[in-house]
Amino acid sequence: MATYYLFLIFLCQQTKVSGVTQLSIIEGEPISVNVCMPIEREDAVNWFKDREINANKLIVNSANRQSGNFSMDGTSGNLVIKQVNRKDAGLYTCQVVEKAKESHCIRTYDLNVYYMDSPILTSYTENYIFYCEWAEIYPDIKPDVQWIHNGDIRDTKTAKYNVITTNKTSMLMVHQVSENDFGNYACRITVETMAGNMSKTSNVGEIKHTDACSFDESSRSVRRISLDLWLIVIVCAAISFVCIVGVLWSAVNRRRQKNNGNTYQTSEFTSSITGPDNGDDLPVPPHPYISQPVIIPDVCDGMTWSTTMATIETDNMSLTWSGYDEVRN
Incomplete structure (x- = not known):
């Protein structure tokens, strides 16, 4: 038993322990995490998920180099994730056992995964309004929103457009629609991260010629109805005015007759x-x-x-x- 404890003390003295290394990656991209030291063929390499080093947290090693989305390069011993998922964020620990020197090293990596979903475009072409909505973004900051018309980014700061952006929604209003405004519309959101820029583009909405014509016709109908209502209001007001004047005139005459008494x-x-x-x-x-x-x-x-x-x-x-x-x- 004493020999066993002496061996553990010797192993701890020969162990190289490094601090936590920060890593950042954008979801969907590949990543290769380096081992803590160069390895030889006889060396054993173990990769653990989270900080704990135990069999339950083991994901890949020299004997089992493939496990789901994770793999280990047989030559370098690096941990490889072909397509990083947001669920892959967290702590990873590398352990290398160097058999020739009877020593090993341990290093922990903190993998930070930036992610975002594609925005969803909802169109109301009868009013020439588009709504661009996005879900949670990590980091949870307001993205830069660009509006695309037929593949080209539009300058929305002109009088042609009106853009209103809230927490997770951006609304585009198109004014004075002409033939040049027909076609496909989409929105693109972009967030700047430590790993680079994340960018996602929405589905496509469309303004058709028939939609514009039908909206113009409905607008004319609404204007005609409004004019008719205004005409009715004016006529009713004129009639009311005449009636009021007549009542007042009749009251004045009655008062005069009352004041004159029987004199005529x-x-x-x-x-x-x-x-x-x-x-x-x-x-x-x-x-x-x-x-x-x-x-x-x-x-x-x-x-x-x-x-x-x-x-x-x-x-x-x-x-x-x-x-x-x-x-x-």
Whole structure:
């Protein structure tokens, strides 16, 4: 037993232990992780998943060089992952046992995998709106969004487009659609990482000529309906205004009659015109140039009578206007 403990002490003294080495990779790319020391043919190489060195964590070694997505290069002893998956992120430990020198080395790697899914494009061509949506991205930061039309990246900072970007959605609105705007649309998201740029492109949406024509026709229909509604509103407002004015006028007249009580006034006038060559009297309409009337009051039996007289003279004719005003008290 003492010999066994002495052997463990000797082995620990001869073991080369390195710290944790950081590795970064983008999902879908291959990676080769180096062993902790150069190996000979007789040396044994073991690769473990996570930090623990035990049989349950062993993934590949010199005797079993292939296990699922993992493999080990027989010459170098490097761990090879042909296509890294996001689930492959974590700690990997390399152990090399050098039989000739009765020593071994251990090194741990921390594999950081950046990943993202392709964005999904949802199109509403009747309104010329496209929605670009993406899922969780590692690192979870807002990506740079580019809009592609028929394979070319569009400059969305012009008045032709309007882009609104939220947490995980970017909306593209196309204004004043013309024939040049027909075709396929897609969005591309890009994230800068320590391992390089990740970039994914969405599926394709399309604006067709028929979609634009149908939308224009529906817009014209909506405008016609709006004009008809405005016309109805204007007519109803005019009718309401006339009714209100009539009601107010009627109320004013009723109030006047109420204030006057039983007093009323009647007027009768006769007028005649005498021409220079014709002695017949002709009816004369009211004239705006009648001189100031002369009122001659006459009281009889409680009634007040007055005579209004006016005379207009011209070069060839004279007008005599006489009458009376009756005022009942």
